[in-house]
Amino acid sequence: MASQDKILIKGGKVVNDDFSVYADVYIEDGVVKEVGANLLRGRTEGVRVIDAASKLVMPGGIDTHTHFQFPFMGSQSIDDFYRGTKAALAGGTTMIMDFAIPQKGQSLIEAYKTWRGWADPKVCCDYALHVAVTWWSDQVKEEMGVLTQKEGVNSFKVFMAYKGTYMVNDIEMLHTFTRCKEVGAIGMVHAENGDLISEGAKRILALGITGPEGHELCRPEEVEAEATQRSITIANSVSCPLFVVHVMSKSSATIIANARREGKVVFGEPLAAGLATDGTHYWNKDWAHAAHHVMGPPLRPDPSTPDFLMKMLANDDLSLAATDNCTFSTCQKALGKDDFTKIPSGLNGVEDRMSVVWEKGVHSGTMDENRFVAVTSTAAAKIFNLYPRKGRIAKGSDADIIIWDPVATRTISAKTHHQAVNFNVFEGMVCHGVPVFTISRGKVVYEGGVLNVEAGHGKYIGRPPFADYVYKRIYQRDEVCQPVAVKREPYKGEVVKMKT
Ligand code: URP
Ligand code: ZN
Ligand code: ZN
Numbered sequence: 001m002a003s004q005d006k007i008l009i010k011g012g013k014v015v016n017d018d019f020s021v022y023a024d025v026y027i028e029d030g031v032v033k034e035v036g037a038n039l040l041r042g043r044t045e046g047v048r049v050i051d052a053a054s055k056l057v058m059p060g061g062i063d064t065h066t067h068f069q070f071p072f073m074g075s076q077s078i079d080d081f082y083r084g085t086k087a088a089l090a091g092g093t094t095m096i097m098d099f100a101i102p103q104k105g106q107s108l109i110e111a112y113k114t115w116r117g118w119a120d121p122k123v124c125c126d127y128a129l130h131v132a133v134t135w136w137s138d139q140v141k142e143e144m145g146v147l148t149q150k151e152g153v154n155s156f157k158v159f160m161a162y163k164g165t166y167m168v169n170d171i172e173m174l175h176t177f178t179r180c181k182e183v184g185a186i187g188m189v190h191a192e193n194g195d196l197i198s199e200g201a202k203r204i205l206a207l208g209i210t211g212p213e214g215h216e217l218c219r220p221e222e223v224e225a226e227a228t229q230r231s232i233t234i235a236n237s238v239s240c241p242l243f244v245v246h247v248m249s250k251s252s253a254t255i256i257a258n259a260r261r262e263g264k265v266v267f268g269e270p271l272a273a274g275l276a277t278d279g280t281h282y283w284n285k286d287w288a289h290a291a292h293h294v295m296g297p298p299l300r301p302d303p304s305t306p307d308f309l310m311k312m313l314a315n316d317d318l319s320l321a322a323t324d325n326c327t328f329s330t331c332q333k334a335l336g337k338d339d340f341t342k343i344p345s346g347l348n349g350v351e352d353r354m355s356v357v358w359e360k361g362v363h364s365g366t367m368d369e370n371r372f373v374a375v376t377s378t379a380a381a382k383i384f385n386l387y388p389r390k391g392r393i394a395k396g397s398d399a400d401i402i403i404w405d406p407v408a409t410r411t412i413s414a415k416t417h418h419q420a421v422n423f424n425v426f427e428g429m430v431c432h433g434v435p436v437f438t439i440s441r442g443k444v445v446y447e448g449g450v451l452n453v454e455a456g457h458g459k460y461i462g463r464p465p466f467a468d469y470v471y472k473r474i475y476q477r478d479e480v481c482q483p484v485a486v487k488r489e490p491y492k493g494e495v496v497k498m499k500t
């Protein structure tokens with residue numbers, strides 16, 4: 001009997017972010033034991049041998065942005081940690097990162113524990129948690145330290161939108177980023193100007209526009225671009241590395257690219273949806289179809305946006321592709337049937353991200369297989385300090401691996417996907433690039449279209465602070481680029497007398 005714990009992947013092309021090589025991969029007890037030519041030399045008793053000839057053997061995907069079973073806008077996202085992570089595995093993603101989001105005034109540690117309580121028993125793949133900072137106090141400051149030191153949280157997110165619930169002001173954002181720098185975390189930001197959105201929404205509703213097109217009309221590109229620029233300025237003023245989530249517009253992507261060229265430590269995250277579809281759907285005559293595309297920041301009506309974002313991603317102007325998977329069924333979306341501001345915001349992607357990026361990125365000729373691995377896995381592992389445990393196939397790495405058929409195709413559909421939501425924004429899209437095997441924690445969990453995994457198979461993965469990949473430049477600058485006072489003789493002349 002071949003053991004479930006010993007697997008030899010034979011004859012495939014092993015693709016990491018920096019090079020590809022034909023090699024076997026031997027896995028035992030959840031880790032990669034060896035990568036090389038002709039491993040085991042036929043001594044394969046008790047080992048499951050998988051033939052990967054003409055296939056690519058790549059690190060499993062890491063999706064840095066999901067919201068499973070998220071209580072949000074009067075509802076709760078329908079893909080929970082079980083359905084969501086199972087769907088992730090079916091698509092070739094072996095780790096997700098979700099967000100613990102406290103209410104204003106609530107303890108960050110309490111929110112973190114709540115999310116752990118939801119996720120731990122249900123997850124089918126490994127996961128981590130970012131924590132949001134939705135208010136500021138000495139307690140929040142203290143808890144950020146505890147979470148980084150004791151719970152493996154090295155990323156804190158602020159929202160510049162969602163006025164009245166999660167939105168913080170510039171000073172709160174400055175305090176958060178200052179503290180991130182002290183504890184060795186990376187700041188994350190939802191960059192949209194929440195004041196302009198709330199005023200814009202009133203204006204659009206007053207025009208009698210209540211449908212999903214109002215969602216985009218009240219928050220056009222510059223609302224995202226202004227906030228992106230502001231957050232970069234604030235983070236950079238305290239030398240805090242910054243990760244801009246869900247970059248949806250050409251102007252916001254350009255601001256990030258320019259900041260990177262100026263040497264600022266900032267990373268941009270486009271989404272599968274933003275790379276493959278656009279905001280013209282908000283004008284669809286079918287209300288439900290339009291509502292299922294509602295997310296913030298919105299998909300942009302400019303149809304050249306997806307291609308532009310993909311080129312930025314290929315060139316490392318943007319750093320990695322995630323999903324912001326936050327799904328609501330049609331009857332949940334219908335909470336906003338008479339008022340677009342009440343449509344629960346979010347869409348799918350966790351299952352289809354890998355195929356969508358392969359189709360639009362690699363199959364189109366915009367990026368190569370190594371950049372594909374970088375943007376779907378390795379960059380996430382580096383930025384969030386999991387590398388090379390995750391994001392690489394090498395001796396000692398976790399055995400989170402996909403065997404990928406680069407020429408097979410599949411047609412995406414809500415009728416066949418594994419997610420709970422009843423709509424798919426990629427409906428009908430034909431994608432080259434199909435995962436034929438997914439291996440998570442050293443076990444084959446998906447094979448030939450069939451999932452074989454149980455709730456709780458995945459584990460919470462803590463992340464140490466001060467990731468070299470983001471902090472090395474910052475340490476060096478702290479050492480050599482501190483401003484120094486000019487040495488001069490004290491002024492001894494007359495000083496005007498102030499009138500009291
Ligand atoms: O519309 C979105 N993006 N929903 C999820 C919450 C967020 O802002 O990321
Ligand atoms: Zn957001
Ligand atoms: Zn449409």
Ligand code: ZN
Pocket residue numbers: 065066067324326
């Ligand atoms: Zn999100």
